[in-house]
Amino acid sequence: QWMMLDWKPRRSDMLVDPFGIGRIVQDGLVFRQNFSIRSYEIGADRSASIETVMNHLQETALNHVKTAGLLGDGFGSTPEMFKKNLIWVVTRMQVVVDKYPTWGDVVEVDTWVSQSGKNGMRRDWLVRDSNTGETLTRASSVWVMMNKLTRRLSKIPEEVRGEIEPYFVNSDPVLAEDSRKLTKLDDKTADYVRSGLTPRWSDLDVNQHVNNVKYIGWILESAPVGIMERQKLKSMTLEYRRECGRDSVLQSLTAVSGCDIGNLATAGDVECQHLLRLQDGAEVVRGRTEWSSKTPTTTWGTAP
Amino acid sequence: QWMMLDWKPRRSDMLVDPFGIGRIVQDGLVFRQNFSIRSYEIGADRSASIETVMNHLQETALNHVKTAGLLGDGFGSTPEMFKKNLIWVVTRMQVVVDKYPTWGDVVEVDTWVSQSGKNGMRRDWLVRDSNTGETLTRASSVWVMMNKLTRRLSKIPEEVRGEIEPYFVNSDPVLAEDSRKLTKLDDKTADYVRSGLTPRWSDLDVNQHVNNVKYIGWILESAPVGIMERQKLKSMTLEYRRECGRDSVLQSLTAVSGCDIGNLATAGDVECQHLLRLQDGAEVVRGRTEWSSKTPTTTWGTAP
Numbered sequence: 188q189w190m191m192l193d194w195k196p197r198r199s200d201m202l203v204d205p206f207g208i209g210r211i212v213q214d215g216l217v218f219r220q221n222f223s224i225r226s227y228e229i230g231a232d233r234s235a236s237i238e239t240v241m242n243h244l245q246e247t248a249l250n251h252v253k254t255a256g257l258l259g260d261g262f263g264s265t266p267e268m269f270k271k272n273l274i275w276v277v278t279r280m281q282v283v284v285d286k287y288p289t290w291g292d293v294v295e296v297d298t299w300v301s302q303s304g305k306n307g308m309r310r311d312w313l314v315r316d317s318n319t320g321e322t323l324t325r326a327s328s329v330w331v332m333m334n335k336l337t338r339r340l341s342k343i344p345e346e347v348r349g350e351i352e353p354y355f356v357n358s359d360p361v362l363a364e365d366s367r368k369l370t371k372l373d374d375k376t377a378d379y380v381r382s383g384l385t386p387r388w389s390d391l392d393v394n395q396h397v398n399n400v401k402y403i404g405w406i407l408e409s410a411p412v413g414i415m416e417r418q419k420l421k422s423m424t425l426e427y428r429r430e431c432g433r434d435s436v437l438q439s440l441t442a443v444s445g446c447d448i449g450n451l452a453t454a455g456d457v458e459c460q461h462l463l464r465l466q467d468g469a470e471v472v473r474g475r476t477e478w479s480s481k482t483p484t485t486t487w488g489t490a491p
Numbered sequence: 492q493w494m495m496l497d498w499k500p501r502r503s504d505m506l507v508d509p510f511g512i513g514r515i516v517q518d519g520l521v522f523r524q525n526f527s528i529r530s531y532e533i534g535a536d537r538s539a540s541i542e543t544v545m546n547h548l549q550e551t552a553l554n555h556v557k558t559a560g561l562l563g564d565g566f567g568s569t570p571e572m573f574k575k576n577l578i579w580v581v582t583r584m585q586v587v588v589d590k591y592p593t594w595g596d597v598v599e600v601d602t603w604v605s606q607s608g609k610n611g612m613r614r615d616w617l618v619r620d621s622n623t624g625e626t627l628t629r630a631s632s633v634w635v636m637m638n639k640l641t642r643r644l645s646k647i648p649e650e651v652r653g654e655i656e657p658y659f660v661n662s663d664p665v666l667a668e669d670s671r672k673l674t675k676l677d678d679k680t681a682d683y684v685r686s687g688l689t690p691r692w693s694d695l696d697v698n699q700h701v702n703n704v705k706y707i708g709w710i711l712e713s714a715p716v717g718i719m720e721r722q723k724l725k726s727m728t729l730e731y732r733r734e735c736g737r738d739s740v741l742q743s744l745t746a747v748s749g750c751d752i753g754n755l756a757t758a759g760d761v762e763c764q765h766l767l768r769l770q771d772g773a774e775v776v777r778g779r780t781e782w783s784s785k786t787p788t789t790t791w792g793t794a795p
Binding site for chain 1: 529530531534535540542546549550553691692693695696702704708711712716719
């Protein structure tokens with residue numbers, strides 16, 4: 188999972204972005220990094236995939252922590268967290284995509300952290316087209332601490348608070364919190380169920396956990412292909428409830444609302460509920476996605 | 492598949508690499524681009540995955556064609572190829588990896604093309620650590636032309652030859668060709684068979700074909716996990732024999748030689764034969780991989 192990495196950086200100069208792309212801006216509280224969209228980061232509809240967007244968010248979060256010098260002996264963990272065997276885990280992620288970039292576009296990702304309740308940290312992101320300044324994506328996430336030995340959640344110890352509070356920005360979230368409760372789907376309420384999903388070797392991170400960006404691919408595995416083809420994902424809210432490792436076998440469930448399932452082609456906006464669960468029923472991720480019609484392209488459907 | 496893309500670039504300034512990273516060097520015949528390895532490009536063993544390496548090769552090949560101004564009205568195709576409905580398809584790929592980079596490393600990828608027989612083009616790559624100059628990866632590939640309407644291979648027409656020959660480098664391949672024949676595996680000769688592999692939506696390229704880097708993940712799906720854990724892939728030869736689309740269902744077959752399968756932990760170098768085929772038996776990719784023991788790391792296996 189994000190931030191659930193902890194190894195020693197190989198060399199001190201890893202702290203410096205070699206292209207000078209990533210840097211601290213705005214009184215040292217916002218980290219900014221540019222990404223040029225690569226050919227293999229775009230999908231069948233020629234625009235960057237949601238996974239690409241999320242990967243860029245992950246990369247800036249990690250580089251922010253690196254650049255702030257808050258590495259501790261670990262990676263993502265501060266020195267005091269490392270002493271106490273604490274790691275960050277994400278519990279909630281909310282993303283709104285106004286526009287997806289395409290190959291060759293350069294996006295500018297800003298990220299910053301702030302207080303979230305008594306024992307959480309919020310991390311926000313703002314992604315813009317570096318050429319036009321147009322907002323492409325806004326995202327907001329909530330992180331809590333977990334003891335990596337007991338795998339139980341922990342309060343933020345005072346010593347850790349002292350380390351991270353100086354980095355907290357005092358601002359409203361970049362996205363108003365979507366406070367609608369996420370439904371718990373089951374076999375009866377789901378319209379689509381895809382079973383037997385297993386991690387590929389390349390889905391695992393250095394802790395042999397499934398990186399949480401990969402969950403998104405699995406969630407979308409149970410979305411009907413008509414949605415993927417004709418609609419674009421415009422927002423997503425995820426609640427992460429459980430870790431998942433290399434031997435996990437998952438089921439992906441989706442329920443579609445707001446349109447006639449048999450008639451996605453002419454549907455307007457569509458909302459889906461999602462659940463990713465282990466075969467024994469334990470919930471891994473609950474989610475909600477919102478979709479809107481793709482702008483038709485003249486070449487669409489002409490591939491042989 | 493690589494180069495089997497053909498759409499109109501959105502704007503002319505896409506031809507310019509926005510970071511000044513990609514450029515033509517050495518008398519205009521070699522294209523060079525740097526890549527900073529990102530956190531999501533490394534795998535469970537903390538080094539870049541083979542898919543990451545291959546993605547970087549793909550990206551430089553496409554940027555080379557873009558930068559050379561050989562775009563035609565398409566993408567990868569020259570103007571004359573576009574007129575004649577011709578596209579490039581890869582038939583053979585040979586890769587030797589001496590060392591995998593890790594997060595934060597910067598790699599420098601050089602690529603160039605040359606004649607291959609009467610009707611083919613060879614594309615070579617040399618990947619170095621941009622800091623030390625150390626060679627990390629060498630790769631060589633062979634491309635031929637296919638009519639995108641009939642899906643049949645084609646000779647290189649004179650008009651096309653006139654366009655591309657000025658870019659041909661007169662040099663030996665960066666890798667001596669591995670001329671050993673690739674075995675055709677079947678149910679009897681394979682040690683491991685993994686069935687029912689299907690493309691995820693995100694595996695598809697703009698033509699709704701499976702991008703050929705994805706094949707590598709599928710090939711490795713049937714390799715025993717002990718190899719993935721304890722050995723690193725040091726070379727790979729692939730023969731691409733057939734396209735594969737979004738409705739294809741594949742089987743991945745692997746045979747291990749050079750060691751006792753039950754005892755991979757203490758095995759030295761290992762060689763594998765691979766076959767990716769459709770459920771009806773039609774061959775998609777034949778391959779051979781060579782592996783050597785990973786250098787043990789002190790932290791390996793300490794993840795909770």
